[in-house]
Structure formats: C-alpha cells, structure tokens
Amino acid sequence: MKKRVRMDDLQVFVTTVEAGGLSAAARQLDISPALASAALQRLEHSLGIRLLVRSTRRLRLSDDGERYLPHARQALDALVDGEMALEQARAELAGPLRLSMPSDLGRNLLLPWLTEFQAEYPRLDMRLRVSDQVADLFGEQLDASIRYGLLGDSSLVALPLAADNRRTLCAAPSYIARHGAPQTPQALAGHNCLRYVMGEQTHDRWSFEDAGATSTVLVSGDRCSDDADIVRRWAVAGLGVVYKSRLDVLEDIRAGRLVELLADHAGQAAPLQLVCAHRQSLSPAVRRLHGFLAQRLQAYLA
Template sequence: MIRFDDLGLFVRSAAQGSFSRAAREADLLPGQVSAAIGRLERELGIRLFARSTRSLRLTAEGEAYLPYAREVLETLREGRERLQSESPELRGVLQVAAPSDLGRNLLLPWLTEFRQRHPGLTLRLYVSDQQADVYRDPVDIAIRYGRSQDDSLVALPLVPDNRRLLAAAPAYLARHGPPRSLDELAGHACLLYQLHGRIHDKWSFVLPEGGLRQVGVSGPLQSDDAEVVHRWALAGEGILYKSWLELREDFQTGRLVRLLPELSGEPLPLQLFCPHRRQFSPAVRQLHDWLAERFAALGEPG
C-alpha cells in the first residue's frame, strides 16, 4: 500500500532535486527520504529517480507520475482544510514566501502576531529575493511585488498603489548635495540591485505631464539582496530607488530623505499569489485579510 507520507517526500524531492534538501525541509535524515522513495518505487514497480553520486533527476516514469502524486496530495489537503473550515481554529501548516527586506522588516512582526492568535497553526516563512515558484517550491502563497506573467496564478491585492521612490541619507546629501533633476542622477553614486543575474540600472519615472522616462544610472555598490542595498543607503553610501513600503518609516524618522518628490517612480503593486483558488484555505483567506488591514493602516503611498 502506498503511504501518503512517501508521496509527499517524492514531490518534495522532485522540487528540490535532492534527497538531502528534501530531508532538511521535512526534518528527517536523508536515509529516511531515500527509504521512502525506495518503498514507493517498489509499490509502483517503476524507477522514479535516476541517481548518481552528484545528481538526482526524475526518470521519464517519474516525470509522468509526478502530477498524479501532486493531485492526490492536493485532494487530501483540500479535504482536510474543508473540515477545518468548519472550526474557527486554524490548524495545519502555512508556508509563505516573501521578499527579503519587506519580509524581515515589515511582515515578520505581523506574521508572528498572526501565528500567536492561531496557536494551532504552524507558520513557515521563506525570505528571499529569488522569486518562489508556487508550483514547485514548498510554499502555499507568495507575497510579491509587481504583476505576474503567469495567468494561472491568482493574485489578491495588498497594496495596489505602491511605487518606487528615490531616497538618500542626510549624510550622503551633506557630502554630495541632492540631484535637482533626473539628468543629474548620472553624476551620483546610485545603489544597484541585482535580480536573476540582471542589474537594475535603468530607473523609470512617471512624469508630471504624463508618460514614463527611463534613466540609466551607475554606482560602485551593488547586491542581489534588497536589504543590503537598503542598509548601504542608510549608511550614506548612495541614492536608493526602492518601494515606498520599505522607505516610509525611514522618511518619517529622517533616516532617509525623499528626492525629487514631484516625480513618482514606477508602479510596484504588492500582491499575494496562490497557485489556484483551491488553495484558498481558511488560513490563506484570514492571512490575506489580516495583512490587508495592516497595510491599509499605513496610509497612502507618499
């Protein structure tokens, strides 16, 4: 008889491409994951993975079987959540992916309080600027900036009017002065962010008369972690182009000064993404409502 736990470890191992990484996520030993896959292969009479000392990949039979395993697990999950929806107490595991800076500095206390209000819920937070794949990665929802190119994803708005703004620390402005126009950005140290190997050195702005203008920028500091870029700005190392959500408190305290306030940066809506509506569990629905209320309390983007 096929064990559902073995199916779950098969799906997790396929997503991670490694028994060891799947074991760490499930808080098991690699040998336990390997044994589970072996049991499943014996029950099915097929080889699911091609193994070597350095790699693990699905066989053709494993690729064919994977969507069925996912569907079985999703059906079990849906049934469990439907039963739980009849109870006011949230239970189970909720796995959330969020951007690094936003996740650590704004979402973390809100998610912690949400979990405290629902002690039967286990919350797993994955903080990274690498965009989570809600179909393959072990996450239920992803909180992301921007709009998805995948029409199959369901997006729930959190801050639809969010946008990027220019900012710098008083220490930097005391040394170099503020730019008085977009053209003057070329003469400043701009702090650059790198995502998926691409450096974001083209900054876009909404002009007062309408339309967009893109400006090429450069600087001696760049990172693939948005929080690192933020910290450089706070240390007076250069000019930052970043989400209002992550800058609002710095503006209020004076740690950063908004530059060229007559210009708006490019729109950057914040949304909560789910793979499909079947995953709108009570925990997901309540978390969305919880976060939407807290974002609304921050006010309108400046």
C-alpha cells in the same frame, strides 16, 4: 440618554431569574451577593425600568422584566455563539502555512505581523522563505507568496495588499549634504546609485513619470546586492542613492533616516500582492492571512 447595558449585568439578571434568587445567582457566578445586587441595580438604572420586584422572601419578575428577559437571553446566546464561531475559526486554521516574502519588507515590517497572526492561530505551522528571488509556487510547494509588481503569469491568483505602492528615490541626509540632491532623473548619472540584483539581472534602469511622460535612466554605482535589505542599509548609511519600494523605506523616511528625492516624479508602480498558484490554494488560512495583512498595511500607510 440611557447608559449602555453591560453584558456581565445581563448575565447576573438572567442567572438570578434562573437560579430563583440573588444569593444563588451570586454563588453560581462566583461573585459576592453585594456585587450581584449592584449589577442588577446598574442594569435597571441603564434601562430606566424595574426588572425585579423585591420582597422580604423572594424576587419576582416585574411586567417589564417579563418582557425584557427573552431579549436578555437572546443577547447572551448571541455572545456565546460569537465566541464559539471564533473558536471554530481558530480551530480550522491548523497545519503548515508555507509562505515566501521579500527580504527587506519581510524582515522589517511583515515578520512582527506574522508573529501576531500565528499567536492568534497557534495551531498554524508557519514556514517562511525569505528571499528577493521570485519564488516558484509550484516547485517549492508554497501556499502563497508576497510579491511586488504586476503578474506576468496570468494563471496565478493575486490578492491585493497595497495596490497603489510605487518605487521612490531616496538618500540619507548625510549623502545629500556631501553630494547634493539630483533635480532631474538624468542628473542621477552624477550620483552613486545603489542597485540590487535579481537572478542574473542588475536593476540599473530606473523609470519615472512626470506629467504623463515616462523617462528611464541607466544608473551606475559602486555597490549592488541580491538582498534588498542590504541595499536599503547602504542608503541609510549615506553611501548612495536608492530606488526602492516606498513600503520598504517608509519607516526610514518617517524617522528622517532617508529623504525622498524628485518628489514631482512618480516612481515605477510596485503593487504588493499575496499570490497563489491557483484558486484551490486559497485556503481559509491564506484568506485569513490576506485580510489580516491588508488591514495592517492600510493602517500603516494611513
């Protein structure tokens, strides 16, 4: 089996031909003649042919070398074109990118990824709004919002990030050791349920699906907050049972800080989406961000 050709060896070959000799090529490429010679030999070995015929005075192309040279040039040109395309794409992503995201997911999962994204496109000016309140895309002049749930306003444009995400019921091992684990949704009436508030509404009706049937239970507890990150932290501290997006608690579940409960009952659907006010808001930066986050989330959930 032939070995894979290295692009730097191709560059030595093409430069040697264009410079008229190995020493001249080595000077142009700022490498030693010995390294240039080794690159040519490696390339010929990979291809299984003789590219250059060496004499005491000069190098000349062999018949195979003549045939191969235009393809080598084309490969190097394609590489340069690819690098230029990337540079152009980076140059296009410039200026402010105004984005809102939920508190728990934003702080603990998305923020490092957004830092990575901005490092890749340093001309972007990232402006983040971190809140569990539904952002006003028009009034707050946001480019996009990362949201849970299905859209109520059909005029908005939603790009899926984690379409199959659901809420899940969890508690810390320490809480389960003290109070036991509920065996049915109705048993939640005997547990301290940690709730969150959005606007003036306390989310105290938790829905579950089992064998195609949906049951909704009214829960209560001694704590509620308008910050979902705080609610999750209470749960990790063993202070009660929590019903949250699985994306929010997945790291805690994997680390053993939280345990999923009622495994036979699916929680409410909570798809994660990147939402824009209208199609004109789908700028190159927003589209690139969507692809970037979708890829990261797919790997995270795998």
